Amino acid sequence: MAHKLARILWHLLKFKQPFNPEISATKKKKCAAKNSPDYKIQPLPSVTACFSGGTGS
Numbered sequence: 001m002a003h004k005l006a007r008i009l010w011h012l013l014k015f016k017q018p019f020n021p022e023i024s025a026t027k028k029k030k031c032a033a034k035n036s037p038d039y040k041i042q043p044l045p046s047v048t049a050c051f052s053g054g055t056g057s
Contacts, residue, residue: 008019 007024011017011019
């Protein structure tokens with residue numbers, strides 16, 4: 001909550017324009033879309049599978 005208020009105050013002081021919540025919502029959607037990965041995370045194969053075949057020499 002404090003961060004949201006700080007951003008509103010920063011905008012008011014920097015641009016000397018009233019805060020428009022629609023613009024804030026649009027920017028938040030763009031940021032969320034930018035940060036969401038377009039790929040699926042797959043688990044790594046087990047480390048013990050690499051070493052289960054012998055002594056290594």
